Amino acid sequence: MPDWIAHVLVAWSLTTILGFRFKQFSQSNSAIVIFGALIPDIYKITLLLDSFGIYMHDFLNPIHLPIGSILIAAIISLFFVNRKSIFLFLIMGISSHYALDLLLFSGGMEIFYPFSPLKFQIGIISVTDFNITIVSIILALSVYLAYKKYNKKNYFNLV
Amino acid sequence: MKLKPNRLILGIIFLSMLYLLCYNYASEGYYQDNSVINLLTGYSENQILLYGHVTDIYKDGFEIYNVRDKTAYHVKTNLKISLDTGIYILGTLNSNNEVIIIKMMKFKSEDVLDVFFRSLFASIIFLTVFLRYWKFNPKKILIIRRK
Structure with a gap:
């Protein structure tokens, strides 16, 4: 899986680019999209449990599948006032997470589980590849500079 | 509340x-643990897949605590393994929980640490951005937008 830096930066870049055109993608909502982008990796709690000798990989793996992530997003959205819009922003973040993970070569993901057990992955990047992180940093820096420039000229109300 | x-x-x-x-x-x-896919190739019914840490060292091998079935196994080998090493083992199971190694792979703990620290850094970025715009209201148990 790409590291969290890549997931956070890609989610932020995506919402900031959309924010140039749509005012719904404010910086506060982009924080929700970033939150969504990290939801599938709640599964990483299994690494912590491993160190205590508790093996939960097989039970908790569905959290790192779209259906499990959507259910977690639904639970999280209950803690917000505008839960429908928050849910949609979280789903957007989750989608960006799986879009990145689908590029990897790591044995595939059952993205249509429980409807289909078939595994999918494009397989063009290895799990330990840092290039995806470097690309996401360059992308985020470019978007940040554009954001600053447009903000300075007051063309768009982004915050 | x-x-x-x-x-x-x-x-x-x-x-x-x-x-x-x-x-x-x-x-x-x-x-299917992707990191043990190679070990699982050729995995049949009379074989066993162990996953855990070395808990004791013997003259003829070592003891591993398998986290999957929470059982200690005596692995017979001439290989020198230090205590607390994390390993995957594909082996054959004999009597008295004795295991003969067919394939063995050590955990890449440095990769786990690397992912951990990068994730920790990203968590700080996320929390900084999130807490700038949102706060938790414990009375209503709601996360609300900062004004």
């Missing part, structure tokens, strides 16, 4: 659905 009943009911429904999903996934045996 006040929680609206509809939120509570929806929360219980979603949690139950998540539990059923995880239970179903685990019971159907879908999970």
Whole structure:
């Protein structure tokens, strides 16, 4: 899986680019999209449990599948006032997470589980590849500079 | 502290659905640890896959605590393994929980640490951005937008 830096930066870049055109993608909502982008990796709690000798990989793996992530997003959205819009922003973040993970070569993901057990992955990047992180940093820096420039000229109300 | 009943009911429904999903996934045996795919090649019924840490060293091998079935196994080998090393072992099981190694792979703990520290850094970025715009209201149990 790409590291969290890549997931956070890609989610932020995506919402900031959309924010140039749509005012719904404010910086506060982009924080929700970033939150969504990290939801599938709640599964990483299994690494912590491993160190205590508790093996939960097989039970908790569905959290790192779209259906499990959507259910977690639904639970999280209950803690917000505008839960429908928050849910949609979280789903957007989750989608960006799986879009990145689908590029990897790591044995595939059952993205249509429980409807289909078939595994999918494009397989063009290895799990330990840092290039995806470097690309996401360059992308985020470019978007940040554009954001600053447009903000300075007051063309768009982004915050 | 006040929680609206509809939120509570929806929360219980979603949690139950998540539990059923995880239970179903685990019971159907879908999970395959990608890091042991190579070890699993040729895995047959008279073989055993162990996953855990070395807990004791013997003259003829070592003891491993298998986290999958919470059982200690005596692995017979001439290989020198230090205490607390994390390993995957594909082997044949003999009497008295003795295992003969067919294939063995050490955990890459440095990769796990690397991912951990990068994730920790990203968590700080996320929390900084999130807490700038949102705050938790403990009385209403709600996350609300900062003004």
